[in-house]
Amino acid sequence: MVLALDNIASYYGKTPILWNVSFDVPKGACLAVLGRNGVGKTTLMRTIMGLTDRSTGSIRIADTDLSGAPTHIRATYGIGYIPQGRQILGKFTVRENILLGTFARKDGKEDIPELCLKLFPYLAENLNRRAGLLSGGQQQQLAIARALATGPQILLLDEPTEGIQPNIVHEIGQTLRMLNKELGITLILTEQHIKVARALSDYFIILDNGRIVARGPTAEMSDALIEKHLTI
Amino acid sequence: MGSLDLNSLINALVLGLSIASIWLLAAIGLTIIYGVVGVINMAHGEFIMLGAYSSYLLQSYFGLPFLLCIPASFVVVAAIGLVIERGLIRYLYNRPLDTLLATWGVSIVLMQAVRLIFGSDPKYLAVPALFSSNLQIGFINLSVFRIVVMAVTALVVAGTWFLFYRTRFGMQVRAVTQNKEMAASFGINASRVYMLTFALGAGLAGVAGSLFGVLNIVLPTMGTAYVVQAFLVVVTGGGTLLGSVFAGGLTGELQSIFAAVTNDTFARFLLFLLIVVFLWFRPQGLFAPRSVRR
Numbered sequence: 001m002v003l004a005l006d007n008i009a010s011y012y013g014k015t016p017i018l019w020n021v022s023f024d025v026p027k028g029a030c031l032a033v034l035g036r037n038g039v040g041k042t043t044l045m046r047t048i049m050g051l052t053d054r055s056t057g058s059i060r061i062a063d064t065d066l067s068g069a070p071t072h073i074r075a076t077y078g079i080g081y082i083p084q085g086r087q088i089l090g091k092f093t094v095r096e097n098i099l100l101g102t103f104a105r106k107d108g109k110e111d112i113p114e115l116c117l118k119l120f121p122y123l124a125e126n127l128n129r130r131a132g133l134l135s136g137g138q139q140q141q142l143a144i145a146r147a148l149a150t151g152p153q154i155l156l157l158d159e160p161t162e163g164i165q166p167n168i169v170h171e172i173g174q175t176l177r178m179l180n181k182e183l184g185i186t187l188i189l190t191e192q193h194i195k196v197a198r199a200l201s202d203y204f205i206i207l208d209n210g211r212i213v214a215r216g217p218t219a220e221m222s223d224a225l226i227e228k229h230l231t232i
Numbered sequence: 233m234g235s236l237d238l239n240s241l242i243n244a245l246v247l248g249l250s251i252a253s254i255w256l257l258a259a260i261g262l263t264i265i266y267g268v269v270g271v272i273n274m275a276h277g278e279f280i281m282l283g284a285y286s287s288y289l290l291q292s293y294f295g296l297p298f299l300l301c302i303p304a305s306f307v308v309v310a311a312i313g314l315v316i317e318r319g320l321i322r323y324l325y326n327r328p329l330d331t332l333l334a335t336w337g338v339s340i341v342l343m344q345a346v347r348l349i350f351g352s353d354p355k356y357l358a359v360p361a362l363f364s365s366n367l368q369i370g371f372i373n374l375s376v377f378r379i380v381v382m383a384v385t386a387l388v389v390a391g392t393w394f395l396f397y398r399t400r401f402g403m404q405v406r407a408v409t410q411n412k413e414m415a416a417s418f419g420i421n422a423s424r425v426y427m428l429t430f431a432l433g434a435g436l437a438g439v440a441g442s443l444f445g446v447l448n449i450v451l452p453t454m455g456t457a458y459v460v461q462a463f464l465v466v467v468t469g470g471g472t473l474l475g476s477v478f479a480g481g482l483t484g485e486l487q488s489i490f491a492a493v494t495n496d497t498f499a500r501f502l503l504f505l506l507i508v509v510f511l512w513f514r515p516q517g518l519f520a521p522r523s524v525r526r
Contacts, residue, residue, distance in 0.1 A: 049417055051413055051416075051417070071413070071417055072420055072422070075416070075417055075418055081418075083414070083417070087414050089410045089411055089414065090410070091406070091410055092407070092410070096403060100403070100407055100415070100418045100420075103404065103418050103419040105419075110400065146418070150418065150419070
């Protein structure tokens with residue numbers, strides 16, 4: 001298992017946001033984390049990165065126990081994080097944003113990987129542009145390029161298609177599929193678009209009120225389940 | 233009030249450059265610590281004082297030449313800063329008001345410790361004979377040592393700029409100031425960045441101290457004179473490196489010109505008044521501060 005969570009509870013201040021969350025993700029798989037707004041999807045991602053105030057339970061990444069490890073250590077175990085709202089560094093250039101990813105590498109490489117430039121020609125042509133000036137879709141590409149620069153085994157994608165125009169949504173979906181199927185990078189993604197999630201993922205979990213309420217292979221995700229937990 | 237002819241104006245501008253370099257050198261370490269770590273370091277004046285005493289100690293007891301005392305003071309005060317950051321400041325990062333009190337406490341402890349070790353009597357730093365001579369170019373008259381101070385300031389500013397904008401370490405620092413969580417998510421150890429930046433800021437105060445110890449006498453209380461200046465530069469500049477360079481330059485020149493027209497004391501009074509009025513209308517300083525506040 002490339003990622004294994006066991007009995008995770010996570011807190012902001014004293015308020016628990018997630019509890020009793022356990023799941024495994026096999027190498028090369030794509031797991032969709034589904035649920036309505038505010039059920040804890042983003043908190044789950046942040047918990048994996050170690051960004052919540054406190055969490056209990058165990059997290060293993062690539063067979064290493066990283067429960068309690070600080071965020072910057074976790075980052076060096078091959079997790080590329082694409083956070084909600086993209087959070088690219090607006091004052092940095094495109095180049096600097098991608099290079100930020102290289103600080104998480106263990107092999108000591110300090111250059112922009114070929115892959116990032118090949119996948120996103122727009123970024124390759126605008127390396128010296130201030131990242132704050134990019135459009136939403138371009139910033140999302142930049143966030144993915146930055147995560148890829150870490151040389152990841154796992155990509156954590158928090159709402160990668162949120163607030164992006166439909167034709168770019170399709171493009172990003174294809175890029176993610178390629179990364180997953182051809183390069184064998186494990187994906188964990190939260191997604192509001194059920195269609196995108198269905199097309200990409202092998203497995204799903206559904207969160208409600210901080211707990212996992214349903215799980216299984218994506219092929220078995222029934223309309224009744226979607227009706228019950230996902231429609232508003 | 234005297235009048236100002238062209239010659240004395242140029243003389244005042246040159247002297248202003250010298251005053252500006254002192255203001256800036258006093259402020260640069262404080263700027264870095266405030267801008268990156270977000271700590272208002274009340275002990276900054278005492279770091280300057282420690283720089284002066286380090287130079288005095290190395291010179292009087294180990295016979296180190298003055299020019300080597302400057303980098304040596306950097307190392308000594310940076311090491312002291314590192315210990316203070318690891319031992320105290322790092323526990324207070326999410327309590328900004330407490331760091332204010334804690335660093336004030338540190339300043340008192342440092343002052344008393346130096347008084348215990350070296351006594352309250354003034355010490356003097358010896359410099360090569362060349363440095364105590366005067367340089368006369370046309371009608372412009374400036375002591376060589378003031379030129380040394382300007383050169384060191386220019387070197388320190390250039391070095392700091394290079395470190396922050398042209399190195400991998402600098403990129404880590406800038407990433408942490410923009411978005412600490414994202415920096416951490418990509419493998420940057422923010423705690424280490426804060427530690428090293430604090431040490432760097434302290435070390436630069438040490439450099440300032442080793443030079444100020446020559447301009448003035450070395451006393452345990454000498455830091456208080458500089459810390460006010462340093463704070464004014466940081467606040468006027470807005471807490472960025474560029475801001476401090478401009479604020480230091482502006483305040484130095486204004487003080488010199490006011491002093492040429494009136495006198496030294498009135499010049500300071502006028503300058504402080506101007507700064508207060510300026511901050512009334514522009515509390516964020518000359519240049520906008522960092523966008524993300526912890």
